Amino acid sequence: MNSGGPQRQLPETGRTRHRRLREQGSLDRDRLDAILDAGFLCHLGVTVDGHLLVVPTVYGSDGSSLYFHGSVASRSLVASPGAQVCVTVTHVDGLVLARSVFEHGVNYRSAMIFGTPRQVTDPEEKLAGLRCLTEQAAPGQWDYARRPSRRELAATALLALPLDEASVKIRTGAPDDGEGEDAGLGLWAGVMPLRSVWGDLEPDPLLPAGIGAPAHLTQRVGTAANRAARRQAP
């Protein structure tokens, strides 16, 4: 996870200071980048008309900002610029099955990002942000598929959230009650790993004969869906 160089730290703020299970918490910037690189789906929390909305949405990370997009009519995107938001990204790696129900848990990698997004209006930055979003989910598709038209760009809102205030939490390993009183119960305990893997491609039934899937898609079949595939892709 660490690139091997000096550890890059995120600043600790009142919001990002871990309070509970601090040993799982981290402000390591490389860990944040690894979690963001491994996914493309986040939950965007924002207050709209006095109500809290938590919206699942795709993102792209260029290492300094997170980009979100959607319809210009999307209430969460309209409310977000200039407002405080909290974004979470979560990868579940397994169930931690302890001897007691109390000690059950989840192995995971998660990130929380706080800040105030801005609306991206500069046409070049908007295209770059949309490229970042597209490539995050489907590396290679930006150059393969038709790019957005002017009309499509006008109908699309793009927000950029700086990656300046964020925290990470990671749990790995076995249950925590292997050495406690419950160890004598004679119950099985351990981890049930959860792996998300890209499945076989399902061609559009309307696809004319002779159009095969491009290599950047076929190469991903069977690979882990939440392990920074875009960095490992050739």
Ligand SMILES: Cc1cc2nc3c(=O)[nH]c(=O)nc-3n(C[C@H](O)[C@H](O)[C@H](O)COP(=O)(O)OP(=O)(O)OC[C@H]3O[C@@H](n4cnc5c(N)ncnc54)[C@H](O)[C@@H]3O)c2cc1C
């Ligand atoms: C898949 C999954 C399942 C979980 N299930 C449970 C559960 O059932 N019960 C439970 O108590 N906890 C669970 N957690 C952990 C939970 O996310 C919180 O870390 C924990 O509950 C502490 O919450 P708190 O309100 O006391 O946070 P605090 O420790 O007060 O949070 C302070 C700051 O720490 C950082 N922080 C806290 N949690 C996270 C996080 N997950 N990722 C990144 N930064 C974080 C944030 O910056 C936050 O503002 C789960 C986490 C994941 C990813």
